[in-house]
């Protein structure tokens with residue numbers, strides 16, 4: 209048993225020095241950002257092996273975030289999953305309510321090390337924005353969060369949380385007015401203010417070093433869960449499952465298990481109204497290799513490289529890109545990715561709520577819906593580990609409307 | 621050398637910039653997106669800019685996610701894409717503008733459309749249309765080898781962007797890889813008109829010149845009027861103006877008035893680049 213919660217990839221073989229995971233990754237950025245991105249990479253390389261950095265981050269992860277997060281068996285839910293045993297890794301119990309805080313605290317410490325005084329971030333579901341606003345409050349950093357206008361409406365609770373925490377929240381009105389457009393706007397801000405500003409990117413996409421660095425900050429999810437399930441069950445799971453938006457909670461869970469060849473890695477992406485409807489965010493299922501937001505990966509795009517507008521009921525998964533390491537894991541066959549529709553996710557959200565008393569985020573509900581299928585495929589001897597990446601408080605308005613839970617005349 | 625098809629007009633671009641230098645003035649380079657407000661309207665706008673006095677035009681390939689552009693060019697790109705602009709339309713814009721004026725025309729585009737279309741196929745298409753080169757502002761020099769090979773083979777310039785944040789070692793690396801000219805961003809930020817052109821610009825031009833023996837250095841971002849053009853012309857080989865042209869089109873009551881506005885602005889700026897202040 210170790211007390212260390214910051215556990216960067218011990219192999220360190222991937223990505224390459226240029227930030228490539230096989231054919232994916234790299235650094236496709238304007239010249240104006242090269243110096244800043246190189247500075248982040250250099251500072252992270254130093255921090256990674258600096259015991260003082262690890263000690264400070266570990267202290268925060270334990271005493272501020274509340275790590276380790278619990279591993280909860282959910283037998284009543286599992287009855288609907290073919291009787292397989294199902295365990296949830298409870299990232300929803302972290303301070304601020306999702307896995308996002310793991311990465312945010314790491315990058316906030318890095319921001320201080322670089323001597324920058326201002327932080328910007330994008331957010332979809334608002335969980336990365338809330339975590340970032342939280343860390344900025346904690347460290348006394350100026351904070352601006354970009355959020356698509358549609359997301360500010362469907363995740364209004366998190367907008368209020370960010371503002372209470374002292375952050376400025378800017379509703380982005382361009383494009384599809386969702387996560388992709390929030391990232392565009394954050395990049396525009398960064399180019400103009402890079403001298404004193406760190407772009408605290410919220411997932412394992414973006415230019416090198418973000419995919420590897422953000423992964424390292426989330427590896428703790430899988431490292432803890434692997435240890436916990438070995439202690440509790442005495443064996444490794446048959447499969448581990450997580451939802452994928454940009455892919456940070458999923459890579460955090462998957463990464464430690466990559467060498468465990470018998471453990472299947474299953475990512476669940478948002479199929480919206482169904483992949484064949486064209487209204488979805490199933491990037492690995494329906495996308496093609498291309499460049500978006502600084503790296504080469506799978507992208508939802510048309511035949512001439514214009515990015516197509518994604519759709520999902522889940523703001524955190526409503527993104528036409530995916531982290532490059534997931535593209536690599538898909539092409540190498542080590543991980544599999546499946547689509548989950550809005551309806552399947554919402555049914556899973558309700559099922560976990562009524563069977564276990566745990567209300568998941570709609571993002572995480574995609575993983576739960578996928579787990580129901582995987583459990584049925586595995587049968588009663590199966591053992592399944594699912595990442596519960598966040599809690600559902602922020603989604604209560606969407607859920608109440610979806611299920612018709614408001615009394616007549618009540619609600620907004 | 622391409623086996624089939626025409627050779628691009630890099631030499632015409634070089635000659636145009638050399639002529640401006642010989643005339644002891646800066647070149648005027650206009651940026652206009654293809655397909656805005658329509659494909660034919662966009663072609664007319666490019667011609668208007670050249671007839672008004674621009675020496676060179678950069679034709680923009682509209683993109684769904686123009687991360688390096690401010691609200692003006694974002695709006696124009698949006699209009700063009702909603703109108704259904706395709707790469708074939710961008711190439712037609714290059715072809716017709718060059719055929720009508722004989723001027724060097726470059727394509728300015730984000731990398732993903734080229735990557736998807738195929739670097740070789742894109743270079744061949746631009747050369748065949750009579751284009752002189754490409755500017756790829758989100759393709760860093762480290763990732764540019766495949767493109768540069770294709771461009772060289774098809775007789776096209778590869779214009780790289782440098783920024784005030786570029787360190788001297790990078791300026792050396794970038795100017796060594798580039799051709800045609802170097803695009804020096806006058807400030808840290810996205811496209812759009814500015815009240816004043818930053819003092820960073822002259823410093824960047826000086827540092828870039830120190831890094832390259834012969835590539836002309838042209839300054840863009842923020843320049844919108846003759847006064848600023850004259851100010852920049854005092855220390856740069858070329859002055860690049862984009863958003864101000866697009867704004868003339870956007871603000872005009874109709875396309876015809878917009879074209880008049882583009883022509884007037886080009887004439888004004890052409891005077892500016894000839895009166896180095």
Ligand SMILES: Cc1ncc(COP(=O)(O)O)c(C=O)c1O
Nearest residue numbers: 335453454455456457524597598
């Ligand atoms: C609870 C939760 N899960 C998952 C995601 C998706 O992000 P990622 O794929 O990076 O984990 C988000 C993003 O907003 C989220 O809030």
